[in-house]
Amino acid sequence: MGDTAQDGSGFSREHPIEHAKDDAFNRQAYVSKLLNALWRSDDINGLVVGISGPWGSGKTSLKTMLVEEINTARETSQSFRVVEFEPWMYSRSGKLVSLLFDEVAYDLSPTGGKSRHLKERTGQFANTVLPALSDAASAANVVVPRVGTVSSSLIKAFSGLAKATDPTNDDIDSLAWRREKLKRKLDKSPDRIIVFIDDLDRLMDDEVVEMLRAVKAVGDLPHMTYVLLYDRDSITRSLDATCHGKGDEYLEKIIQVPLDLPEPPQDAVSERLKAEVVAPVGLASKKIYMEGYDRFVELNSFGYCVKPYVSTMRDVIRLSNEFKLRYKVMKDDVEVDDLLSITSLEVFRPSLHRWIMEHKALLCSPVTGRTSYSGQHKGEEQWAQSLTTELKNLPKDSDREALESLFPFAGAALAGNWSNANTCYDDPWRSICRTEHFDAYFRFSTDRDVLHEAEFKQFLLVDDLLDPGFPRDDQLKIFGDKYFPGKAASYLNGSDTERIQKVILGCLKCDQMISEVLRGCISINVATTILNRNNGSRLHTDVLKTIVGAIAQSDSIAAVPTALALAVQMQKELHDSGTAEAPVLLP
Incomplete structure (x- = not known):
């Protein structure tokens, strides 16, 4: 869906298309059908659409085509307002929710659009542009280029919601009051607002949760449609980290219309x-x-x-x-x-x-x-x-x-x-x-003794570690690499507990096939490194129980004596944490 361009060195870089006419994958029919569905699905309580596709699949180019078609469909019986929000540009600002509604207010304003200064992109927008905009919008209605008219009071209401959701605002009553006021105005408005939120998967884990909560809890407003674009696997891993390994279930509750981006021919x-x-x-x-x-x-x-x-x-x-x-x-x-x-x-x-x-x-x-x-x-x-x-x-x-x-x-x-x-x-x-x-x-290849990052990822996230043929020689080599425990902690941080259990079982099986000197040591190292990475998070106890459960299922305690040490260590930590329902391994 995207395009490529070359820099001065002759190397290529990823470059989303700027106009629908540049689409090389014949997705115009898909775009038209999607927009037709959006036009017919005006939910008075709001709507959340999720478009999922892996990185590089052309999600941003698809969004460009959708926005362009909306802006050129002047004869439609409904009036649409388009808002484009790129949350990753404000990552770690601490004001993602507030800036989302700032963006809505700005894009509905007479000066809205893409031509904005750097300070508007870095958090000063709400403190400088919006107050001036509100003072200037004294007329009952203001003309918005290309899409008609919009009430200035509606713009002010969104601006007010942005202020109410600012982290420095301690007045919870103000948030509830402003939200109800905005709902009444949207109920009376003839306009529908479509908010595109792109690159959601570029955010940090806690920011992903923050944005989804904002869309569902605060932004669940009449005649507003959110179109979220993301890599589902990446988003699910982010949600797993804060939702007790149930990222998929959480996402399903937020997204009312899940769509997969069609693969390019x-x-x-x-x-x-x-x-x-x-x-x-x-x-x-x-x-x-x-x-x-x-x-x-x-x-x-x-x-x-x-x-x-x-x-x-x-x-x-x-x-x-x-x-x-x-x-x-x-x-x-x-x-x-x-x-x-x-x-x-x-x-x-x-x-x-x-x-x-x-x-x-x-x-x-x-x-x-x-x-x-x-x-x-x-x-x-x-x-x-x-x-x-x-x-x-x-x-x-x-x-x-x-x-x-x-x-x-x-x-x-x-x-x-x-x-x-x-x-x-x-x-x-x-x-x-x-x-x-x-x-x-x-000549340019990685040293043959240095493992490629993709090999760690394949072992930890993809391979069937319970297959009777596991482990192969190449899998044993990955398991025995000195960086394996750290890679396990990184890739499994926030992962679902079922995968963590399979990895621990796989590690214990690998331990039976390596030298007696090291036997069991790697599994212990992997387990403790995963636990340390999750220490302090809500997942810590779940991960701890998962590891103990994996040991209970394994036949490795007899074959790998150090697995017994791992069992003792894990069960002691469970006891210290006050968790009683874990599998009992030792009398």
Whole structure:
């Protein structure tokens, strides 16, 4: 939904569209249907619409299209007033709720709109512009550009509500009185007000809760519609931190009309990626020759290493910028298509990227000539068998397909035709599968002993830690990393207790498979680090009970003696906190 632009260095940056005509994903029909639904759903008690989409999916561009269509629909039977509020610009101001209603008053005023000074954006707005505006609006009605007339008393009422919700105001009665006064004015007003609140997920956890409470409790006013745009996963994690792990339930109570932003067509995203990186540099043609075929067969590394992982414009920008940096430095030492493919794996599939770095000796084919081999080299047969075993142990079929597209010998070995495989490339021959060129592709890569952030996130938030096949070797490596306990505390802070329980169970299982010297120590470290991160929050006791419950379910107390120490430590803390209903592990 968004657009991309390049700065002077040639790198891309995310850039939402400025006009509906710039939409490249054919979402005008979606916008029209959504607006038609809004026009027909005038709830006298107010309405809250939530539009959810991951970062980079084009929520801001969608909002631009909605606002533009509202402002051009002059013939509608209803009169709409549009307000756009960007709360993250005021993050940590301590006045988010007050500034929200300031924004409503300002955007309804004759001078409302986008042309405002920096001081209006930094909290001085309510103290300078609005008082002057109220003094100037002496007429019964004032003309608002592009949308008709609006009562000055309504503007003043919103300004008054902003003052009443200011944190420095201790007069609760004033808030209730001003809100009731505003409700009466809105009941009599022919106008409907639509407030767009974008980038809600950029706020701090407590600010997310503050904004949602304001919309539901204070801003629940007649003929007002709030359209909130956010990443649902991010918002839910923020709410979990203050709602006892029940962020989803809380959000459902606030949002009356939940909508998911439609994903952009994959073809459109791929075309944009090609425009960013493929077309400008061109792609070499890699082929594999198999005996018995009368032609060379194209291997599409783009289709296996790039296209499956790029689904949003943010993905396009991440990959294109990483690739352009490498290409500027390495273009004389590598093949372009291989460089794009291996860069994509580093960005989106870091564990596979590391696996490739660690298996150079197996992946780089010993078959280098154009004529077929009869299989006379016994060492090559053993090589192929070892590689086949390693490939079959990979967790995903897509990983094997990616490797086959980059390393023809791997594909031939899996197919059982390794002795007949023979690769050839257009000049110059600098493919990643050639031993002498392999290392050039990893010149900018993270050290193979340093885990990628995405790997911690995958383990802690996504992986099925109760799967019978858990843990794999790559998961054990993540578990044993010295930064793992801290990452667990960061990613699980405010997370639902069910996920925390699964992580603790997974940790105890991993502990059974590592060296006896360390056995159990990592689980203890993870549990205490998670608890310390939640210390002082309302979730602390819930997390504590969750950890004790996980130990009670686990069979690790006998297999991992230090799990007993963890149980003792956790149960003592529960006892000290006065919690009696936790699982009893020890007599």
